[in-house]
Amino acid sequence: MSTLVIAVVLTALVFDFTNGFHDTANAMATSIATGALRPRVAVVLAGVLNLVGAFLSVEVALTISGGLVDEARITPAVIFGGLVGAILWNLVTWLVGLPSSSSHALFGGLIGATWVFAGSGAINVSTVAGKVLLPLALSPVVAGVVALSATWIGYRIATRGDRRTTTRGFQRAQIVSASMIALAHGTNDAQKTMGVITLTLITVGLLPAHSAPPLWVVLAAGLAIAAGTATGGWRIIHTLGRRISDIESPQGFAAETASAAVILSSAHLGFALSTTQVVSGAVLGSAAGRRAGPVRWRVAGRMAAVWLLTLPAAAVVGALAAWVSARGTGGTVLVGAVLVVVSAGIYGLSRRTPVSAATVGAATVGAATVGAATVGAATVGAATVGAATVSELPAQRSPGHAPGNSAAAEHGGDPQVGQPAAAARAA
Amino acid sequence: MAVHWGSLLAVFLVSLGAAVAVVALVATALWGISARAVTADAAAPRLSRRMGAAVAAVSLTAAALVVLFGFWVIIVR
Numbered sequence: 001m002s003t004l005v006i007a008v009v010l011t012a013l014v015f016d017f018t019n020g021f022h023d024t025a026n027a028m029a030t031s032i033a034t035g036a037l038r039p040r041v042a043v044v045l046a047g048v049l050n051l052v053g054a055f056l057s058v059e060v061a062l063t064i065s066g067g068l069v070d071e072a073r074i075t076p077a078v079i080f081g082g083l084v085g086a087i088l089w090n091l092v093t094w095l096v097g098l099p100s101s102s103s104h105a106l107f108g109g110l111i112g113a114t115w116v117f118a119g120s121g122a123i124n125v126s127t128v129a130g131k132v133l134l135p136l137a138l139s140p141v142v143a144g145v146v147a148l149s150a151t152w153i154g155y156r157i158a159t160r161g162d163r164r165t166t167t168r169g170f171q172r173a174q175i176v177s178a179s180m181i182a183l184a185h186g187t188n189d190a191q192k193t194m195g196v197i198t199l200t201l202i203t204v205g206l207l208p209a210h211s212a213p214p215l216w217v218v219l220a221a222g223l224a225i226a227a228g229t230a231t232g233g234w235r236i237i238h239t240l241g242r243r244i245s246d247i248e249s250p251q252g253f254a255a256e257t258a259s260a261a262v263i264l265s266s267a268h269l270g271f272a273l274s275t276t277q278v279v280s281g282a283v284l285g286s287a288a289g290r291r292a293g294p295v296r297w298r299v300a301g302r303m304a305a306v307w308l309l310t311l312p313a314a315a316v317v318g319a320l321a322a323w324v325s326a327r328g329t330g331g332t333v334l335v336g337a338v339l340v341v342v343s344a345g346i347y348g349l350s351r352r353t354p355v356s357a358a359t360v361g362a363a364t365v366g367a368a369t370v371g372a373a374t375v376g377a378a379t380v381g382a383a384t385v386g387a388a389t390v391s392e393l394p395a396q397r398s399p400g401h402a403p404g405n406s407a408a409a410e411h412g413g414d415p416q417v418g419q420p421a422a423a424a425r426a427a
Numbered sequence: 428m429a430v431h432w433g434s435l436l437a438v439f440l441v442s443l444g445a446a447v448a449v450v451a452l453v454a455t456a457l458w459g460i461s462a463r464a465v466t467a468d469a470a471a472p473r474l475s476r477r478m479g480a481a482v483a484a485v486s487l488t489a490a491a492l493v494v495l496f497g498f499w500v501i502i503v504r
Contacts, residue, residue, distance in 0.1 A: 145439075150451075154453075161460070254446070257446045271435075
């Protein structure tokens with residue numbers, strides 16, 4: 001195995017790690033927001049289940065390694081360029097706290113790199129459109145409709161029971177449904193990295209065309225995404241759990257159940273979905289399914305804009321990186337160095353504001369810091385307790401009322417405002 | 428462009444059926460468990476304790492079976 005192949009495999013695992021912490025929110029944001037799970041417990045549980053999920057299926061990996069691009073016309077340097085584009089986009093969107101699609105980033109990076117190196121003819125447009133783009137576009141809508149229906153029926157039945165019992169019951173049920181998502185995330189997303197590593201091994205002749213990923217690839221990809229998930233991407237958890245809508249436990253359960261059903265059934269059929277988009281669509285659907293539940297469409301609109309940007313942005317960076325790294329060893333080293341420096345810079349930016357309960361409680365949280373450095377485990381946990389304490393079913397609350405929402409309205413509608421107060425209440 | 432419309436439709440229908448069934452069953456189970464609660468702020472007539480326990484047990488078992496069947500389809504088949 002050449003040095004370049006080893007570098008590509010390692011870079012793919014780095015991407016897998018970023019995919020994990022970028023997407024922790026998919027599985028655990030709503031459970032943390034409703035108080036079903038404590039933040040640290042949630043991310044560790046998600047990490048373990050990601051690892052288990054990686055062993056459930058290889059259908060998505062086969063889609064990526066055997067049909068997305070013509071493996072005979074690309075080299076490991078091209079795949080390296082694509083991965084660099086995907087990693088950088090993941091890091092940028094994590095910094096600003098937006099749940100963009102790691103899958104879009106990966107596919108965009110690979111497509112851009114392949115295009116610039118081997119031309120558009122090396123891209124299997126039919127497979128890309130039929131098995132990747134169309135499901136990616138439809139999946140948030142499907143998840144939204146499913147979650148809306150499930151939320152509506154869940155509330156219709158739950159309001160017949162005792163409020164305290166149903167709220168607690170749904171919180172406990174959320175532990176199961178969130179675990180299902182973590183499992184589904186491991187199944188769906190770890191397979192993408194497996195597919196990329198397998199594709200690399202095929203391009204250098206270490207594996208025959210259309211091979212399934214070897215066991216060591218499955219294990220390595222599972223471990224990388226599990227480690228990333230257990231690290232916890234607190235910014236995106238905050239956005240998904242608190243800023244789209246104030247999620248109550250029946251909604252969280254419905255959104256998670258809908259997401260798990262969509263992701264697992266799609267993965268079984270080989271569709272490479274974006275778990276981020278599925279979960280975001282389900283959260284929006286569940287918010288709309290609760291009549292008294294406010295949906296912050298401005299935040300949702302920003303997320304949608306990032307979704308549209310993800311694929312082309314990653315494609316441009318991937319193309320540039322592939323063009324440079326294809327010049328030779330010097331080019332590959334240069335691209336690797338740029339990746340390390342930019343990643344370190346992004347991490348440094350994220351550490352400008354210390355993440356601790358004291359800092360979060362004292363900080364002025366407003367529009368300027370939306371999605372930026374003030375979101376950490378402490379914030380999420382504090383917001384969680386606030387949400388859990390005042391969580392009610394719609395029959396017992398006035399329309400439009402939501403925890404933390406009044407304070408947000410007083411400060412220009414930004415939902416982050418007022419959370420220090422929630423933290424103080426929690427304390 | 429080869430679009431697998433049949434598979435996409437299958438994903439939608441299976442997801443809708445599974446998610447709605449599981450959420451409805453869990454909600455029904457919680458309604459049944461509510462019969463044990465002391466407070467009586469429920470919007471609908473309450474079940475007897477015994478009937479509530481039976482409804483909860485049947486609903487939770489059915490929800491678990493739906494989930495297990497899904498895993499069986501994914502892993503075994």
